[in-house]
Amino acid sequence: MKKYLLTLPNLLFVVLLGVVIWPYSELAKIDYYTKNPSKLHEPTVFLVVLVLIHIYYLVQSRRNNKYRVANDIATVVYLLLLAWELVTMKFNIVSRIYIYFPPPENIFYVFFSDYKEILTGLVYSMRLLVIGFTLGIFLGVVLGLVVGWIPRLRKAVFPIAKAVSSVPALVYTPYVVMLMPSFIFASIFVIFLGVFWPTFMNMINRVGTIDHKIIDTAKVLNTPLHTTLFRVILPYTLPRIINNLTVMISVAIMTLTAAEMLGSNSGIGYFIRKYSVMIDYTRTIAGILFIALVVTVLNWLVDLLKKKLVRWDY
């Protein structure tokens, strides 16, 4: 029991709580530029977030063989938060550039004060993301399967796909946004392209280099072509597809937020752009943290999917 109580993260957590509750620097109360009182929020939301983080840490560190990793990660996170808190609120070291470095209390407060706008944005963005992403993965896999299977088609298409897919979707995003009749179409389309090309290419590659023993086995079992494609080659490539989903999610979020920054009126990317234009970096940073959270949750879902679908390894 003692061993569990006397960990570095537990210690840092207590220190952090103490520091947050401790009255903050007089200097931080005055805005450096306007000389007006600073808009400082109550630390309640930040404290709630800290407690949530710590509960998550405690749960993770109780799991077998996760103990050390959980400790290390929690230590790093707490040290960063502590440094951030001290530098902004307590010693006011970065007060001159206060607007660029908002204190954590203010940033986490945004999740409370602006939650409606954030959630509406999330729903809006997720809709585009899910449609573009699903289409991209689905067509990439199916077309990749067929093209990869026919050697002549593969040899013709692969170099082209390679060239096209090496251009980041971000590059042609402005053009597509301009070209398309509506923003919704445009962003679905760029997400689709961003996800489709790498998936398609990967699939062609994987199918083209499939272990011939697998194909020979399918042949001697008298497996017809469509069964070979969808019940032999597809499951064979599935682990690779799922592993790539993590990367594809990042690509999709990147293209989506880039597209939203160009011409949307809602969404999580739009949220960041709007407030950074208004020089409200508190909300900008809150938006960035929120995207990180969304990506983390999506990757966690991918992991779940992987555990469910892929019981076997290469």
Next chain:
Amino acid sequence: MSKIETESKRNQESKIAVEHLRMEYTSNNKNFLALEDINLNIEEGQFVCIIGPSGCGKSTLLSVLEGLYTPTGGDVRINGIPVDGPGRERAVVFQHYSLFPWLTAKKNVSFSIAQVNKNIKKTRADEISVEYLKKVGLEDFIEKLPGELSGGMQQRVAIARALAVSPEILLMDEPFGAVDAKTRVVLQELLLNLWESDGRRMTVVFVTHDIDEALLLSDRIIFMGPKHIRCDIPVAFPRPREKSELYATEEYAKLRVELVNMFYDDIADKIDIEGGWL
């Protein structure tokens, strides 16, 4: 030719008939002659072992029978019908565990059943699958993935998968070549029992480079040299065979010495050819 004549021709033909078979590989614009003028007839119900140094073309011959390669010359007929790709009367066991790693033992076998019997219900295919997995002694490993099974067990699944489709011909390419010596003995006995106890008696073509294995299992040994068949040796030991009894007989010892000498002659002749022996 009338239908009746075709029928009768089929009836007098061997189960497997190979005439003037020639097989040339083409890769990177280079040709490699792997088999030259192979002639071979295998009768229904025969257990034939093909033996010979590695690289002599045993696998190539078997691949042609499997229908994976199209010969570049000559004829190959099964039941009197020219071979054109794999067929449902043939089942194959490869040396390397060729199970689908994403399917359980049970599903691997029922997959194969479903391919030759398109209309079969899933539950029925699973039932047959379990029945055959029991026959190879895997009743406790039915829901395991190939990755969770040992090499010998995977090969048992592969045998169950081949037998579950009730093939007329079983083609095996060094099926026990990759398992340890102990497991090999167990698997040889298993195969022998399954084959001998089956009233229908499948035709088996079994590639090996193990002389004892060939003597134990076969009715006939085809001894191959590079690209050709060197000789055709009948193995007339009575069945059912019991390993310990068989080894004690004089005939066995005599035949074994003969075969071993043939192997070593071969080495003396072609010492400069690459590849390992035995």
